[in-house]
Amino acid sequence: MPALLIVMGIKFIDAVAGQYQYRPGLWSGGRRRKLLKKSYVKEITPRSENYSQWYSDVVLKAELMDYAPVKGCMAIRPYGYAIWEKLQERLDRRIKETGHQNAYFPLFIPQNLLQKEADHVAGFAPEVALVTKGGDEVLGEPLVIRPTSEAIICDFYSRWIQSWRDLPVLINQWCNVVRWEKSTRPFLRTSEFLWQEGHTCHRTSEEAEEEARKMLAVYKEFIETELAIPVLDGQKTEREKFAGALRTYTVEALMSDGRALQAGTSHNLGQHFARVFDITFLDRDDQLKHVWQTSWGVSTRLIGALIMVHGDDRGLIIPPRVAPTQVVVVPIISKKRRAEVLEAAKGVEAELSRQGIRVHLDDREEYSPGWKFNQWEMKGVPIRLELGPRDLDNRQVLLVRRHDDFREALPLHELAARLPRLLEEAQQSLFDKAKRFLEQNSYHCTDYQEFTGKVEEKRGLFLSPWCGDPECELRVKDDTRATIRCIPFDGPPAEGRCLVCDRPAKYQVYFGRSY
RNA sequence: CGGGGCGUAGCGCAGUUUGGCAGCGCACUUGGUUUGGGACCAAGGGGUCGCCGGUUCAAAUCCGGCCGCCCCGACCA
Secondary structure, three states: OOHHHHHHHOOOEEEEOOEEEOOOOOOOOHHHEEEEEOOOOOOOOOOOOOOOHHHHHHHOOOEEEEEOOOOOOEEEOHHHHHHHHHHHHHHHHHHOOOEEEEEEOOOOOHHHHHHOHHHHHHHHHHHOEEEEEEEEEEEEEEEOOOOOHHHHHHHHHHHHHHHHHHHHHHEEEEEEEOOOOOOOOOOOOOOOEEEEEEEEEOOOOHHHHHHHHHHHOOOOHHHHHHOOOOOOOEEEEOOOOOOOOOOEEEEEEEEEOOOOEEEEEEEEEEOOOHHHHHHEEEEOOOEEEEEEEEEEEOOOOOHHHHHHHOOOOEEEOOOHHOOOEEEEEEOOOOOHHHHHHHHHHHHHHHHHOOOOOOEOOOOOOOOOOHHHHHHHHOOOOOEEEHHHHHHHHHHHEEEEOOOOOOOOEEEHHHHHHHHHHHHHHHHHHHHHHHHHHHOOOOEEOOOHHHHHHHHHHHEEEEEEEEOHHHHHHHHHHHHHHEEEEEEEEEOOOOOOEOOOOOOOOEEEEEEEEEO
């Protein structure tokens, strides 16, 4: 085995009980090497041992969040919030490029407003938080803390819209919402979370449909490009759609434990809300008509997806485009050459920074290099540069990639020119890997026996024929806990017989267990 | 909401069976030596043992009640 690998030009280092033996001179000449074995930190439970525990360990140890004294609530710590800010920045740009403006609507919603739309209230009633007192005063009408803002925004829209000339209304808001959840998990399902919600009004049904589809496409492109997470796009079934919507579209991602996660949704609301909130306009033909609406949102849940799609047993792996820190420089400080090394490290930091790379110099002297390596790996920084006396002598820096642990000694003068490319490669490589995982864990399945067995055994996503009857959908859920994630846009045409009831299939749908 | 587990220093835990000075590791502070995969030595600081009540000369430990967190389910856009 070692002989074979040396032939391939790769050198190995013994990894004994999670520690390397350092072999001088190995880094020179731009050679690469690979680790035999990795057991770095014991603070993170291996995924294979307990996936939920792994997830908890990662969010805490990477300092993304901390638990609040209130169940289901959390502080998003600076490092976690920095990731959120990156996501916001990238998505906000896209929302504006497609013609939307940001605005802000109130947190409190009079209870009667929320209750106007029948399906909407039925869907959200079990999970609304209600304010009944302000100070000493018992409120005449209780106030709902927004679980979503359709109701309050529609109340404003009914006043703002009179003419077809006022349309379309294209507004987005970034805010927090509250849903009283029974079981909560950091980022994936919290009682309070951050998100954006777009709310638009249109003159025609076609325009609204186009908007709903367009924003779903924006989500797909955003999530795939920036978060390096491949998603399946499609439509939700009646059972799974948004409470009050005509149709719901969704992008679904597959986590590394084989469970699906709804990463973003876009709703064609039809005229359901316009009718009950009386949002009307006088059209060109002098007729008073109800507007056609959409709403769409993604949340801090995306951070959960990021963790579960890319993370490994050493912690987070953040795609470079959304990484708060893209490159960390760790100087190897020795007593004799401390000043020299630090100066060189600062030079590297400054040069990369000039290139627009988000670089951090970790020059803390109270921690050993090894400690820093582990910490930054837990935090998922894409690239680490090690710079020590030996590197100085060789005018080089040792580069280590987080996502595949490849190491390479780079000449100092080439560094700035090569890093942007290396970061892009890391981004692409993460996407490719996630895509491969999605493909390898997607199955075409037409036999119910086989289906129930495989769902239990392998998880993943199952493309199967479905007759369209909610009863069959429910039966699958009762039997297997899997739900229909979506009716894919670009799926194969319906053919064959329903997975459950054997009647002719109307759709090919993706089934899966989900978060 | 059901089943299971756990609450002792910032974190991880021992001590609870059999009541008797509240401990260990990490982290933290100070000084020194170090620094290429979680360095070492020395000296320190830090506690309402989840909360309330009961038994007892004496409770982290026994009894009753409550609260919270985690895991597995149920529920949930």
